[in-house]
Amino acid sequence: MNEITKDLLREISDWDGEFKGAYNIRENGQCAGRVSSKNIRIESKKDQPGLEIFIAPGTKGETVSIPACVTQGNIDDLVYNDFFVGEAADVIIVAGCGIHTETGEPARHNGIHRFFLGKGSHVKYLEKHIGKGHGTGLRYIDPVTEAELEENSVLEMDTAQIGGVDRTTRITSAKLSEGAKLYIRERILTEKEQTAKTDFKVEMNGRDSGVDLISRSVAKDNSHQAYHSVIIGNAPCTGHSECDAIISENGKVDAAPELHARDNDAALIHEAAIGKIAGEQILKLRTLGMTEEEAEATIIDGFLS
Amino acid sequence: MLRLENISWKTPDGVGILRDLSLTVPDGKLIVITGPNGGGKTTLAKIIAGIYKQNSGRLYLDDTDITDLDITERAKLGISFAFQQPVRFKGITVRKLIELAAGEKLPLNKICDYMSQVGLCAEEYIDREVNSTLSGGEIKRIEIATVLARHSVLTVFDEPEAGIDLWSFTNLIKTFEDIRNSLKGSIIIISHQERILKIADEIAVVAGGTIKAQGKPDEMMKLLAENNAVTGKCFKQEAMF
Numbered sequence: 001m002n003e004i005t006k007d008l009l010r011e012i013s014d015w016d017g018e019f020k021g022a023y024n025i026r027e028n029g030q031c032a033g034r035v036s037s038k039n040i041r042i043e044s045k046k047d048q049p050g051l052e053i054f055i056a057p058g059t060k061g062e063t064v065s066i067p068a069c070v071t072q073g074n075i076d077d078l079v080y081n082d083f084f085v086g087e088a089a090d091v092i093i094v095a096g097c098g099i100h101t102e103t104g105e106p107a108r109h110n111g112i113h114r115f116f117l118g119k120g121s122h123v124k125y126l127e128k129h130i131g132k133g134h135g136t137g138l139r140y141i142d143p144v145t146e147a148e149l150e151e152n153s154v155l156e157m158d159t160a161q162i163g164g165v166d167r168t169t170r171i172t173s174a175k176l177s178e179g180a181k182l183y184i185r186e187r188i189l190t191e192k193e194q195t196a197k198t199d200f201k202v203e204m205n206g207r208d209s210g211v212d213l214i215s216r217s218v219a220k221d222n223s224h225q226a227y228h229s230v231i232i233g234n235a236p237c238t239g240h241s242e243c244d245a246i247i248s249e250n251g252k253v254d255a256a257p258e259l260h261a262r263d264n265d266a267a268l269i270h271e272a273a274i275g276k277i278a279g280e281q282i283l284k285l286r287t288l289g290m291t292e293e294e295a296e297a298t299i300i301d302g303f304l305s
Numbered sequence: 306m307l308r309l310e311n312i313s314w315k316t317p318d319g320v321g322i323l324r325d326l327s328l329t330v331p332d333g334k335l336i337v338i339t340g341p342n343g344g345g346k347t348t349l350a351k352i353i354a355g356i357y358k359q360n361s362g363r364l365y366l367d368d369t370d371i372t373d374l375d376i377t378e379r380a381k382l383g384i385s386f387a388f389q390q391p392v393r394f395k396g397i398t399v400r401k402l403i404e405l406a407a408g409e410k411l412p413l414n415k416i417c418d419y420m421s422q423v424g425l426c427a428e429e430y431i432d433r434e435v436n437s438t439l440s441g442g443e444i445k446r447i448e449i450a451t452v453l454a455r456h457s458v459l460t461v462f463d464e465p466e467a468g469i470d471l472w473s474f475t476n477l478i479k480t481f482e483d484i485r486n487s488l489k490g491s492i493i494i495i496s497h498q499e500r501i502l503k504i505a506d507e508i509a510v511v512a513g514g515t516i517k518a519q520g521k522p523d524e525m526m527k528l529l530a531e532n533n534a535v536t537g538k539c540f541k542q543e544a545m546f
Contacts (some may be wrong), residue, residue, distance in 0.1 A: 216396070242393060284392040287354055288406045288455065289380040298405065302397035 001025065003034045004071040004100045012128045013067045024051055028076045030129045040064045047196060050080035050112075053093075057118065059088030065094040068118070073137040074104030080112045085153075086120035096128040096145070096167035099165070101135035108140035115146070117153035117180075125157045131164030138166040145172040149180035151206065161196065170198040176237075178206030186215040187304045190251070191225040198245050200229040204221025204237035204266070213241040219227040219251030226254040233259075233266025246303060248296075306332050307353065307459055310361035311418055315515075320349045324514040330459070335485055337505035339529070341353065344512040346495045347389065348423065350463045353380040353493070354386035369467045382415065384460035389467050391448035393436050399447055400431035406451040419450045421485060424476045430450070442473030458490040466498050474498075502526060517546065 005027050009015035017221060024041035025032040029049070036042045039059040070077055070213050101107045117123060132141035147155055160170060174182050182202060187232060202211045206207045211231060219225045231239040245253040259268040277299050285295035307330040310338045314323040327476045330336050338346050351357040351365065355376040363372045393526065403419055403519055404411050413427065420427040423446035435447060445465060452460055465476055465481070484492065485504050485507070494501055502508055508525040509520045518528060 070471065189342060222501045234401050278392070279393060280388075280390075283356060284388065285374065285405065286376040287356075287380050287386045288451070289408065290405070291377050299397070302401065303395055 001026060002071055002141075004066075005032065005069045008069045008071070008100060008130070008132070010096030011102045011130055012069075012217045013094045015065075015067070019063075019065045021063040021065070022053075023065040026066070026077075026079065028072060028075055029071055031048045031081075037062060037064075039055045042066075045080060045082075047079060048080050051082070053081065053083045053250045055083065055085045055089050055091055057088055058090070059086065059089040059091055061090065062244070063092040063094060067070075067095065068097045068109055068111060070097075070099040070101075070107045070109050073101045073103040073107050073135055075107050075111045078112075080108070080114075080132050082114045083116065084122075085115065085121045085123055088120045089107075089118065090122040092124045092126065094126045094231075096126070097139060099131045099139040099140050100133040101137045101139060103135045103137055105135070105137040106140065107137060108142070110140075110142045110144070112144040113146070113147070115155065117147065117149045118154055119150045120152045121150075121152045123156070123158075125155060126226075127157070127159040127167055127282040129159075129161040129168070129212040131166065139164065140167045141167045145169075147172075147174040147182070149174065149182060149200075150207075151177045152179040153177075154181045154183075156183045157184075158305070159183045162187065162189045163191060165196075165278070166194050166269045168196045168198075170196070171265055172199065173201040174203070174211070176204045176206060176209035176211065178208060178235075179192045179204060180209045182211045182213075184211070184213045184215075186213075186217075188215075188217040188225060190218070190225055191218070191220040192223060193221070196223075196225045198225070198227050199231075200241075202230070203234060204239060205209055205234045207235050208237065209235065210238040211240070213240075215243045216303055217245045217253060218248070218304060219245065219253050220248050224252045224254075226256075228258075229270075230258045230260065231270075232262060233268055234264035235260045236263055237267070239266070241270045242302075243270075243272040243274075246300065247274060247276055249263050272298055306330065306365075306367055307493075308365040309349075309353070309378070310365070311313060312349070312352060312359045312364070314352060314357060314359050322351070322514055324538045326362070326511070326515050328515060328516060330491050330493060331525045333489070333490055333507040335494065335507060336507050337494045337502050338509050338511055339495075339497060339502060339512040340517070345514045346511050347463055350386070350493065351426075353459075353461050354375050354384060361462075364461050379424060383458035385452045385455045385460040387448050387452045387460065387462040387465065387496075388463075389463040390412075393439070393444065395434060396435050398431065399450075400437050401432055402447070402451055403431075403454050407454040411454075415452045415522050419453050422453055423447070423450045423480050424533075425450070426539055428452065440473075442469045442477075445469050445473065445477070446480070453484070456489070460490060462492070462494045464495050464497070466501065479505075480546070511516075511525050
């Protein structure tokens with residue numbers, strides 16, 4: 001594992017020299033370390049690049065980390081990771097990605113993650129993406145997340161992309177059975193000439209299923225973000241989505257939420273707000289002794305926290 | 306000590322709001338500024354904080370001429386301003402806002418001190434965002450807690466009673482009485498409320514853009530009650546709640 005990978009690991013997965021629990025480190029398309037645990041088995045896929053992660057039924061309190069790092073240009077890394085979460089398991093999955101380039105060549109990581117949550121299981125899924133380095137080559141991160149939630153399972157997805165990624169297309173889809181709950185928290189910061197496109201599709205097929213999707217984004221400089229969500233209620237269910245965006249300089253944000261009620265007892269709500277930082281927020285922080293620049297940075301940090 | 310000399314301010318379209326107004330706020334005193342709506346009270350408060358810039362006149366904090374200092378510079382000198390409509394922030398927690406006000410990370414017991422002074426239990430609130438889920442009474446108290454955390458030499462409260470329910474108001478009065486008793490710096494409260502007027506060291510009546518009268522609470526309350534022409538029925542009897 002090279003030093004750049006170690007730096008990236010610290011940022012995307014709170015690595016402090018070692019991982020607690022099962023892990024697999026992917027470095028420039030290769031495996032740089034793997035450990036399974038008694039309850040979490042990590043295996044290479046036979047037919048395509050990637051992993052199969054088996055989490056035994058009833059596993060409690062364990063963490064599995066599968067960070068991916070790209071530390072040089074001219075790499076196009078494509079990986080398929082499948083998570084099979086046993087019934088009543090309760091685990092944390094950490095799956096960040098960092099790209100560091102110092103050349104003019106582009107670098108890309110495309111992680112396709114599929115989650116199969118067994119009945120009554122609970123997964124907290126943490127995904128942090130960053131781009132670093134001084135190279136002019138574009139950094140691409142294009143994650144695809146697909147989730148199937150069986151009865152009464154819960155998936156909490158916390159995903160953040162805070163700077164440095166030039167192009168991203170993020171596609172997330174989920175199908176929920178009876179009583180299943182999906183919570184998504186997404187935060188995206190774009191600056192300079194970066195673009196980010198994020199697409200969600202959630203189908204609630206079981207009675208009492210529910211989704212709560214909150215996306216917060218900041219588009220600075222000449223960057224552009226596009227948010228699109230589709231929430232479909234095919235059963236008595238609850239769906240809530242919220243897209244809040246701060247724009248500054250010439251930043252542009254498009255928001256296109258869709259709600260589709262296909263059952264008389266589907267209750268679906270969407271909220272969206274796009275605008276620059278409210279002047280009164282800056283005033284308040286200035287009355288606490290901050291400069292205008294410090295106030296703006298504080299507001300954005302808080303908004304994306 | 307804050308000294309305002311001959312302050313005048315017009316709206317951008319030329320309507321005169323403050324006219325040649327002069328006022329002195331001595332150290333360690335609580336001054337309540339009252340008067341009819343539209344008389345210039347909030348404008349005066351914002352000019353003291355530097356949010357509005359006067360067209361003419363000068364301001365002094367002790368021996369420092371602060372006339373040309375902006376909001377940030379005045380805040381750094383120890384002037385605090387509690388907003389009539391407290392500002393909400395998505396993603397910033399109560400703890401973070403109080404720490405920003407204090408200018409440093411604070412231990413839980415210190416945050417508890419500030420929160421209990423405004424009648425809130427810190428553990429219930431510190432991790433909550435200062436967003437629209439807080440009620441008007443809650444956010445008003447948190448606004449006051451942020452100001453307390455600053456240890457200011459001069460604090461300006463702009464209509465602290467505005468927008469809160471009776472129950473919260475009753476508790477708010479207690480909070481101001483406590484602040485009054487533990488006061489180190491000076492306080493200016495813009496208010497219409499009789500019970501706030503009663504805890505003042507001095508009351509100043511602002512009407513028509515200038516100080517119409519100034520004095521001790523007893524004499525000023527009598528004047529306010531007797532002379533509506535001066536006040537324009539500017540203060541509300543408690544019975545009105």
